[in-house]
Amino acid sequence: MSTLSASTRPRALLSAFRREVLSLNARLYAAQAKGGPVKQHAQGYKGGKGQKLTNKQRRMEAIRNNKSPGAFVSLPASQLRHELFQSQRLDELDLPYFRAEDLTEGNLGKALAFPLPENDAVRVFGMPRNVLLDFRILSKAVSVVRDVTIKLVDRLQAASEESSERNRFVLSGSAGCGKSYLLIQGVEYAASAGWIVMYIPRAINLVNSSTPYSYDLRAQTYLQPVFAQRTLERFRSVNEHAISSLVTEDKVDLDDGLSLPQGTPLLKLIDVGLKDQTSAPTVLAALLEALGKQTKVPVLLAIDDFQALFTKTAYKTPQFQTVRAWHLSMPRLLLEYASGRKVFARGAVVGALSLSDKTYSLSQELRHALGLQPWLRPSPYLRVAPEITTFTRGVQVVKVPEELNVNEAATLFEVWNKNRSLHTPGNDELFLAKYTESGGNPRDFVWKGLLSTLQT
Known part of the structure; x- marks a missing residue:
């Protein structure tokens, strides 16, 4: 005989029924996560005080029971059988691949697909967010060969036999005109033509305080060892074959009194920075210097968000003063090659100005220094840092059609x-x-x- 009284029995039945409903809803969410059939259970059930349970209440209770996937799960592709979803994908189209020999005037206005193998420069170094979003929506990474693409390729072909001192460009134009796409095309061309490539797709990450930094009293700059080590790792993955036969022409002095003798393979030099994070900035600088002296293979240094290298950063000094970009090791290293202070015996330095991020936008001082708007001079009440003029001297502007x-x-x-x-x-x-x-x-x-x- 039941021990429950007549007054408590309905309440107990109600609690049991409520637990059963919650269990059914938990199984409903679990089935949806596995792509199984979804059934309707107890949709019209009303809880206490005559109120209907909301979806949020059911979901929260299921989460408490650890039976909910906790996130939206899309319907499996195998269940999309309607003809509306049967689309022709770009990977089924006959699109030629983006290769150096195909960048001719005969392919003007045509779409070429990026092959993007495992060691591709754009795949390994990354790409700007807007380009990445385009490629995620499209079923294949594609770009259109424009007239300015052929002009940039012609400049790079000439630079392959010349010093980078005479081949320092910056891509300029209105927002959305295709500067980042053009820079990627230049990177893909150089990689396809056998160049050594270093690509910085988001230079804003060098100045937005997203990686650790420490002050180096010897160099009087703020080192960025984490970013330098990541750059070395990606550089090795992309250029391992191209630099396999290259060695240092001089003795390389590292931190803590360590040094590498003349004739050290560049792959071994990179391994030192990959094993010891604190020495990564020194190794990266020594690597670029060694690449600058060799004449076997041309080198391309490509930098997107180029304007970020001339802005005030999000880094702070111990006195909470803003650190300028050229006081950080990575931006300063890039600016030394962009300004011609350090050069590659064969190669080029190409940057692209981005107008999408207003935090690190193109300043009036940089516009005037690059000659983009010579009639628009900076305010006479504004102190222009001399480094802006120094690091932009000799940089040529390539106009991208709007x-x-x-x-x-x-x-x-x-x-x-x-x-x-x-x-x-x-x-x-x-x-x-x-x-x-x-x-x-x-x-x-x-x-x-x-x-x-x-x-x-």
């Missing part, structure tokens, strides 16, 4: 259309409408034009 021509835009439209990224059927009317609305700006044409067709 708009795509019709053939380039048509190729870009075709790529996104064949990727089934458009909600509206792709036709001539849609192309001309979006091309006109965006004024031909590449980023606006894609994000505010083509992809806006997904909005309802």
